[in-house]
Amino acid sequence: MxxxxxxxxxxxxxxxxxxxxxxxxxxxxxxxxxxxxxxxxxxxxxxxxxxxxxxxxxxxxxxxxxxxxPTEWRPHRIKVALDEGQMERLRASAKIATDQGFRAEELDAKQLREFIPWVADDVHGGMFWHYGGHANxxxxxxxxxxxxxxxxxxxxxxxxxxxxxxxxxxxxxxxxxxxxxxxxxxxxxxxxxxxxxxxxxxxxxxVAPARAEIMVTEPLPLLTHGGVDGNGIYGRQTLRGNLAYGGGPHEWLDLDGAATPRAGNTPVVASLARRLTEMFPRLGHVRVIRSWGGIIENTPDGxxxxxxxxxxxxxxxxxxxxxxxxxxxxxxxxxxxxxxxxxxxxxxxxxxxxxxxxxxxxxxxxxxxxxxx
Ligand SMILES: Cc1cc2nc3c(=O)[nH]c(=O)nc-3n(C[C@H](O)[C@H](O)[C@H](O)COP(=O)(O)OP(=O)(O)OC[C@H]3O[C@@H](n4cnc5c(N)ncnc54)[C@H](O)[C@@H]3O)c2cc1C
The missing domain is CATH 3.50.50.60 (FAD/NAD(P)-binding domain)
Known part of the structure; x- marks a missing residue:
């Protein structure tokens, strides 16, 4: 056994x-x-x-x-860069995968908008990763x-x-x-x-526990590829159309405090909403309908x-x-x-x-x- x-x-x-x-x-x-x-x-x-x-x-x-x-797994990631610094980091990250034989291509603002109509007209650019994915x-x-x-x-x-x-x-x-x-x-x-x-x-x-959060918007029209990250946040579009996004900062905890993840309308959720709106300026009116916390286990070297x-x-x-x-x-x-x-x-x-x-x-x-x- x-x-x-x-x-x-x-x-x-x-x-x-x-x-x-x-x-x-x-x-x-x-x-x-x-x-x-x-x-x-x-x-x-x-x-x-x-x-x-x-x-x-x-x-x-x-x-x-x-x-x-069903796991609701969907392939590929689309990456949004709001400035050249973010674009450089995307290239460095993609290189780790392309060095292993996977494919990534850069997108200009027009190409990016074809995938995601919510980005700004003058968005810096992005990438399409022909690898990776997301699931429920x-x-x-x-x-x-x-x-x-x-x-x-x-x-x-x-x-x-x-x-x-x-x-x-x-x-x-x-x-x-x-x-x-x-x-x-x-x-x-x-x-x-x-x-x-x-x-x-x-x-x-x-192992050091830390609390992280996810916020969820009301449903939006479905993108062709629902896995879009950028501006320090990561997430996915659910099959119903909601955007579910997370992305720091961590709140470090003692194990006792890690026992019961709390939900709430916290400063982290406000920060996530701000960064999502910076990435998708056309979604400023969209409502956040839900959020939750979860406890991440962190080793010293990550x-x-x-x-x-x-x-x-x-x-x-x-x-x-x-x-x-x-x-x-x-x-x-x-x-x-x-x-x-x-x-x-x-x-x-x-x-x-x-x-x-x-x-x-x-x-x-x-x-x-x-x-x-
Ligand atoms: C907000 C957030 C966003 C994240 N985003 C991503 C992401 O996009 N992609 C990704 O890959 N990862 C992500 N992670 C990290 C990922 O969720 C974790 O690394 C993963 O779930 C760890 O799984 P686990 O089974 O090792 O631990 P856990 O999911 O913590 O499961 C451990 C289980 O052990 C049980 N347990 C503890 N003590 C005992 C005991 N004494 N007896 C019996 N049972 C016990 C607990 O109840 C728990 O259910 C994220 C985490 C959070 C919180």
Whole structure:
């Protein structure tokens, strides 16, 4: 039995790949699946700087069929630049993908307006990325869960993992609020809570929680490509036509404060609305109808931690550091291999090992300014 702690997209995707291959899995979620960051994010699936980028791009077009339920995945990204500085940053970002064989083309103001009628007539320019995409986080989380159950996996919601029972350098059971469950292997993928749980068995996983927000407008006519980013914000158009946008700043939290994401009409939402209107000046009249907060798990260098431990040797750790939704199909497949074989055969994950933080000072959050205000 493989026990997965955490019913966000990281744990769900891993459970999906494991059950697809016929392995017995129990997933333990303290609330309901996808309730935290995994169901609350921007839906972006474009991570060229990850060693799992190629697999992310390969898998997303197949996910609806593999899962048997719609994720609302749509391909491509359109990027808007309001000045030459923003354009330069887009070129640098695109180069990371084009160096790997993907295609990106620059758009002048007229070409950009053909895709997005809401930009200003004199908009600086933009890019069309023939890669990347976006999907609906809630539908994707639910699709993973239904697929796991269809494939024979067990999902225990409203069940909290409390710690591990170890014997002979291995985890032999997980202690939960519903009792002990015996196991052959464990994946710890508890988002911002991963550090606390790992600390209980003496493994230091540095993760700082931060609150981020998404705002949603009333529905608008559908664009041909609903994934448009720029001016420091990212987002997507839903199939109903709403624009759902996020994009900092982070509000650093203690883990206690990270327990219940709050919604609200906050300064971040006001900032998102301002930046959206700067990017799409013709939408100044459009109403914001909804917003929500979610908690992002941040590692010190902003890169995920994907590692199978040596002690206990059957425990694998996963923390995605703010890019976990888009990468989830690929990450789950990689983690299933780490759990079963101890190595991933389709990507080099050496740079994502926990050991890179071996010399991290205790006060790293304070040094990086990542502390609650
Ligand atoms: C506003 C916002 C926008 C974002 N935008 C994007 C984006 O556009 N693209 C992208 O790729 N990523 C984005 N992200 C980041 C992405 O959402 C996360 O990286 C990803 O969802 C992490 O998934 P996870 O499964 O690792 O963690 P989580 O989604 O945090 O799931 C962990 C789960 O573990 C459970 N848990 C915790 N402790 C326990 C316990 N003791 N026992 C049992 N269960 C436990 C929690 O309840 C939770 O459900 C965004 C995040 C936010 C908040």
């Amino acid at each position: 493989i026990i997965i702690i955490g019913g966000g997209v990281t744990g769900l995707s891993t459970a999906f790949w494991l059950t697809r291959a016929g392995h017995p899995v129990t997933l333990i979620e303290k609330g309901i699946v996808g309730w935290e960051a995994s169901g609350r994010n921007g839906g972006g699936c474009t991570h060229p700087y990850s060693p799992l980028f190629r697999e992310e791009q390969r898998l997303w077009p197949q996910m609806d069929e593999l899962l048997g339920h 986080p809630q539908r994707t989380s639910q699709a993973y869960a239904w697929a796991i159950e269809r494939q024979g996996g067990r999902i225990l919601q409203h069940t909290t993992a409390l710690g591990l029972v170890q014997r002979g350098g291995k985890a032999v059971a997980v202690r939960t609020s519903a009792g002990e469950i015996g196991c052959d292997a464990v994946l710890l993928a508890a988002g911002p809570h991963t550090g606390v749980l790992a600390g209980q068995f003496g493994v230091r996983v540095p 890169r995920p931690i994907l590692d199978r431990l040596t002690d206990p040797e059957n425990v694998t750790i996963a923390s995605m550091s703010s890019i976990g939704f888009g990468l989830s199909p690929a990450v789950g497949r990689a983690l299933s291999q780490l759990i079963l074989e101890g190595a991933c055969d389709f990507a080099d994950l050496s740079q994502l090992k926990l050991a890179r933080f071996g010399n991290l000072p205790r006060d790293w959050r304070a040094r990086q300014g990542w502390v609650p205000a």
